[in-house]
Amino acid sequence: xxxxxxxxxxxxxxxxxxxxxxxxxxxxxxxxxxxxxxxxxxxxxxxxxxxxxxxxxxxxxxxxxxxxxxxxxxxxxxxxxxxxxxxxxxxxxxxxxxxxxxxxxxxxxxxxxx
Amino acid sequence: xxxxxxxxxxxxxxxxxxxxxxxxxxxxxxxxxxxxxxxxxxxxxxxxxxxxxxxxxxxxxxxxxxxxxxxxxxxxxxxxxxxxxxxxxxxxxxxxxxxxxxxxxxxxxxxxxx
Numbered sequence: 001x002x003x004x005x006x007x008x009x010x011x012x013x014x015x016x017x018x019x020x021x022x023x024x025x026x027x028x029x030x031x032x033x034x035x036x037x038x039x040x041x042x043x044x045x046x047x048x049x050x051x052x053x054x055x056x057x058x059x060x061x062x063x064x065x066x067x068x069x070x071x072x073x074x075x076x077x078x079x080x081x082x083x084x085x086x087x088x089x090x091x092x093x094x095x096x097x098x099x100x101x102x103x104x105x106x107x108x109x110x111x112x113x114x
Numbered sequence: 115x116x117x118x119x120x121x122x123x124x125x126x127x128x129x130x131x132x133x134x135x136x137x138x139x140x141x142x143x144x145x146x147x148x149x150x151x152x153x154x155x156x157x158x159x160x161x162x163x164x165x166x167x168x169x170x171x172x173x174x175x176x177x178x179x180x181x182x183x184x185x186x187x188x189x190x191x192x193x194x195x196x197x198x199x200x201x202x203x204x205x206x207x208x209x210x211x212x213x214x215x216x217x218x219x220x221x222x223x224x225x226x227x228x
Contacts, residue, residue: 042203
């Protein structure tokens, strides 16, 4: 079974631009969560989607948004990029949400904001 | 691969030795804890979990110990192998079953010398 895939793997943007990242969960998984990982803050929860609905949201500004499609694929969008948005963005999928051992992470998208 | 932590504490062990990685958690009400392993260029991988009604849980070559009195969690890896080299971090569930209630530690980098 294919794992969680994320595209693109690397991205360079400039301040003020916007970016959209994509995540394809494991087949059959309906929950997709997004995380931001930085050296200073570690891994922080952004939001979780389940069956196209946002089920939970972390403490991030409104510039960070996401959505989930009917095939469970998810996108996250960051508008008006800031230098501090440079990070590794990870998504994770699970079969039916909060069962931690079934949460599988993708390889991440490395975003660099210049 | 991506560097997930530029200023992480590092534990260096000889191949075949046992490793102990420690984690202090923040909330005495946390009721569920997880250890993750993150190799360079990959997303975090679930290793083992433990609930607050237990003080020890064993997996394959790994043992997690929970000391609620001092809010301390440890991961013991027996007969450490080069493939165990990675960043390890703990996560605590602040309450409830939602993904958003997971708080992740910054991590410890384990380096195994052959």
